[in-house]
Amino acid sequence: MIPLLLIHLIKIACVIGVMLGIVAYTVLAERKICAWMQDRIGPNRVGPFGLLQPVADGLKFIFKEDVLPHHVNKVYFTLAPMIAMIPALITIAVVPWGSQLVIPSVSHDPIPGVIANLNVGILFVFAISSLGVYGIVLAGWSSNSKYPFLGGIRSSAQMISYEVCLGLSVVPVFMQVGSLNLMKVVEYQAQHTWLGFTQPLSCFIFLVSAFAETNRLPFDLPEAEQELVGGYHTEYSSMKFAMFFLGEYAAMFMASALMATLFFGGWSLPFAPFNAPAQTLTVGLIHIGIFLAKVCGFLFFFIWVRWTIPRFRYDQLMTLGWKIFIPLTLLNILISGVVLAVITK
Amino acid sequence: MTMQVERPKLTIWERTYLPQILHGLWLTLKHIPQRKFTRQYPEEKPPLHGAYRGAPTLVKDPEGRVKCVSCQLCEFVCPPKAIRITPRARPEDVPDANVEKEPEDFVIDMLRCIYCGYCEEVCPEEAIFLKQDFAIAGYTREELRFHKEKLLELGGVQPDSIWKWKFKGAPPLDAPGAPKREGAGRKG
Amino acid sequence: MYDILFWFFSIAMLVCGLLVIANRNPVASALFLVLLFVFLAGLFVLLEAFFIAAIQVLVYAGAIMVLFLFVIMLLDIKASERRKFRALGVVGGIAVAVAFVWELVIILTRPLKPLATGGDELSGGLEQVVKPLFANYMLPFEVTALLLLVAMIGVVLLSKRELK
Numbered sequence: 171m172i173p174l175l176l177i178h179l180i181k182i183a184c185v186i187g188v189m190l191g192i193v194a195y196t197v198l199a200e201r202k203i204c205a206w207m208q209d210r211i212g213p214n215r216v217g218p219f220g221l222l223q224p225v226a227d228g229l230k231f232i233f234k235e236d237v238l239p240h241h242v243n244k245v246y247f248t249l250a251p252m253i254a255m256i257p258a259l260i261t262i263a264v265v266p267w268g269s270q271l272v273i274p275s276v277s278h279d280p281i282p283g284v285i286a287n288l289n290v291g292i293l294f295v296f297a298i299s300s301l302g303v304y305g306i307v308l309a310g311w312s313s314n315s316k317y318p319f320l321g322g323i324r325s326s327a328q329m330i331s332y333e334v335c336l337g338l339s340v341v342p343v344f345m346q347v348g349s350l351n352l353m354k355v356v357e358y359q360a361q362h363t364w365l366g367f368t369q370p371l372s373c374f375i376f377l378v379s380a381f382a383e384t385n386r387l388p389f390d391l392p393e394a395e396q397e398l399v400g401g402y403h404t405e406y407s408s409m410k411f412a413m414f415f416l417g418e419y420a421a422m423f424m425a426s427a428l429m430a431t432l433f434f435g436g437w438s439l440p441f442a443p444f445n446a447p448a449q450t451l452t453v454g455l456i457h458i459g460i461f462l463a464k465v466c467g468f469l470f471f472f473i474w475v476r477w478t479i480p481r482f483r484y485d486q487l488m489t490l491g492w493k494i495f496i497p498l499t500l501l502n503i504l505i506s507g508v509v510l511a512v513i514t515k
Numbered sequence: 516m517t518m519q520v521e522r523p524k525l526t527i528w529e530r531t532y533l534p535q536i537l538h539g540l541w542l543t544l545k546h547i548p549q550r551k552f553t554r555q556y557p558e559e560k561p562p563l564h565g566a567y568r569g570a571p572t573l574v575k576d577p578e579g580r581v582k583c584v585s586c587q588l589c590e591f592v593c594p595p596k597a598i599r600i601t602p603r604a605r606p607e608d609v610p611d612a613n614v615e616k617e618p619e620d621f622v623i624d625m626l627r628c629i630y631c632g633y634c635e636e637v638c639p640e641e642a643i644f645l646k647q648d649f650a651i652a653g654y655t656r657e658e659l660r661f662h663k664e665k666l667l668e669l670g671g672v673q674p675d676s677i678w679k680w681k682f683k684g685a686p687p688l689d690a691p692g693a694p695k696r697e698g699a700g701r702k703g
Numbered sequence: 704m705y706d707i708l709f710w711f712f713s714i715a716m717l718v719c720g721l722l723v724i725a726n727r728n729p730v731a732s733a734l735f736l737v738l739l740f741v742f743l744a745g746l747f748v749l750l751e752a753f754f755i756a757a758i759q760v761l762v763y764a765g766a767i768m769v770l771f772l773f774v775i776m777l778l779d780i781k782a783s784e785r786r787k788f789r790a791l792g793v794v795g796g797i798a799v800a801v802a803f804v805w806e807l808v809i810i811l812t813r814p815l816k817p818l819a820t821g822g823d824e825l826s827g828g829l830e831q832v833v834k835p836l837f838a839n840y841m842l843p844f845e846v847t848a849l850l851l852l853v854a855m856i857g858v859v860l861l862s863k864r865e866l867k
């Protein structure tokens with residue numbers, strides 16, 4: 171028997187480790203896939219098929235000179251990349267990676283496939299990820315130069331606007347499931363249908379808003395190389411830059427995980443034995459595999475869209491958010507409410 | 516005259532951007548498995564045009580002699596002053612002493628050279644050629660100042676049509692058995 | 704464990720609160736206020752009111768304070784100068800502080816009723832918050848919403864200077 175605390179610590183270590191590993195390889199995948207789309211080969215020098223490229227990148231980041239421009243506000247300048255990176259790592263705690271792991275030799279009760287089975291799971295995610303905007307705002311402000319500042323301003327406006335969309339778009343999901351707990355959401359989908367099919371509008375708006383929240387193309391206005399040099403991380407170098415970079419990809423991972431969990435059945439597949447909590451260790455592990463496969467699918471989608479669609483103009487972005495998505499989400503909530511009331515009557 | 520461009524009326528479906536986005540996604544997806552055009556550079560060299568101007572080098576004639584006679588015309592013509600020649604006299608007693616000067620050292624600074632090819636054009640002895648080396652790299656500036664040995668090594672041997680070495684003591688041009696002289700108009 | 708966390712959050716909140724008013728740099732003040740909200744959320748978590756904790760962080764720290772920061776940065780407010788104390792300000796401040804302490808004393812000397820906790824374990828306080836809101840206090844809730852709507856329209860009108 172292993173004490174509960176130790177099990178938790180092991181779980182946290184595994185989740186963070188796997189997540190950062192996938193994040194590192196997403197960077198490689200991004201470069202590879204964009205190369206393929208442009209009829210190129212992409213990085214293939216470090217290791218077989220370039221598979222060790224993330225290691226080389228990491229080493230490069232560590233050994234680069236960490237430039238601290240003299241005109242920056244040092245405390246906030248150093249703080250900003252940390253704040254930008256942490257939210258994605260914290261919020262993954264409430265996302266169920268699998269149903270449960272039954273290991274009798276380790277613990278009596280099955281180990282749930284989630285670090286924190288929080289009842290207000292999705293609110294927790296929104297709350298913490300809404301703090302991520304401080305990283306970008308502070309980076310823009312403390313850099314004390316114009317392009318980062320513009321980037322910071324843009325991103326804060328963008329992220330606040332789309333947080334509203336994001337929050338409203340998932341309301342019908344929870345109206346249907348009747349719980350804010352992500353574990354319950356997945357179990358509901360395992361028993362019934364995937365919510366992506368019953369709530370397609372929610373799903374679509376959530377997906378698009380997730381692009382805006384993670385500052386990915388077509389909504390990467392805070393970085394917008396062509397007009398803002400590099401946006402909020404113009405003045406950053408070395409490991410500090412790497413943290414922004416990792417933060418962006420970790421946020422992408424988180425968005426993919428949420429998409430998979432909320433709309434595409436999380437760890438479940440719509441047939442036995444994958445549509446019920448696992449009773450054996452093997453099935454439990456396969457559940458985790460299914461979840462990760464779905465996440466990787468969405469990560470691919472993120473990359474695919476990035477290398478296809480050009481950037482929106484800033485006013486188009488805001489129009490889309492405030493004038494189209496928010497009314498649409500409200501309408502969606504109304505319709506879902508009526509339909510649910512009729513069905514349950 | 517102003518021209519009014521008729522904007523096409525978009526349907527609602529088209530105004531959602533979605534058809535174009537889906538079309539774009541399909542296009543990029545189609546390209547993923549297609550043939551790649553990347554050239555694996557250090558292994559695969561790019562095909563160079565015949566007239567490609569690479570590094571300037573010194574050449575030897577088929578008998579292994581340095582063709583340059585240190586006339587310093589190239590040094591004079593070189594626009595960025597990349598060439599530095601230290602000439603010296605050839606001793607009187609060598610068999611082919613009709614060539615009186617030779618370079619003691621011949622330096623081309625590859626960092627200054629602009630690969631214009633003027634040196635090749637101006638050389639009366641056809642002693643300097645722009646070869647096709649384009650990957651010239653080094654760790655220090657000094658390393659990239661190519662000296663005579665290095666230049667000769669890069670240049671190699673060039674088939675020769677000038678018989679300057681042969682003339683002192685060689686049979687006159689019109690004597691029977693004398694080598695046919697090509698490259699008319701050059702002084703021996 | 705519980706007590707340690709309680710004291711930690713409380714003291715951290717007090718320190719942050721002090722720093723908010725003591726700091727001369729408005730950006731730093733705003734950031735300490737954010738930190739204060741996060742610690743406050745921590746206190747709510749200790750009470751197992753996860754819903755309120757999450758909303759606290761989401762609304763105050765994640766949205767409102769970002770807008771504050773936004774304004775501070777856009778207006779480029781410089782660190783405020785050291786000002787002379789004005790007599791009226793000092794007297795008013797002391798009066799408010801005394802009134803506040805007095806109120807606290809009155810409240811704290813009363814016998815405390817234990818809070819009615821209920822519902823299933825780890826319900827996160829969602830039901831305790833939402834049920835009364837939509838059942839008992841429906842009308843006030845809607846009126847408040849209407850009030851906010853009116854305020855919002857007012858803001859839009861005011862910020863659009865030239866009316867067509």
Ligand code: SF4
Nearest residue numbers: 593628629631632634
């Ligand atoms: S190629 Fe032009 S620049 Fe280079 S050495 Fe010859 S004359 Fe000078």
Ligand code: SF4
Nearest residue numbers: 583584586587589638
């Ligand atoms: S022009 Fe020709 S012969 Fe004259 S110095 Fe230059 S390389 Fe030598």
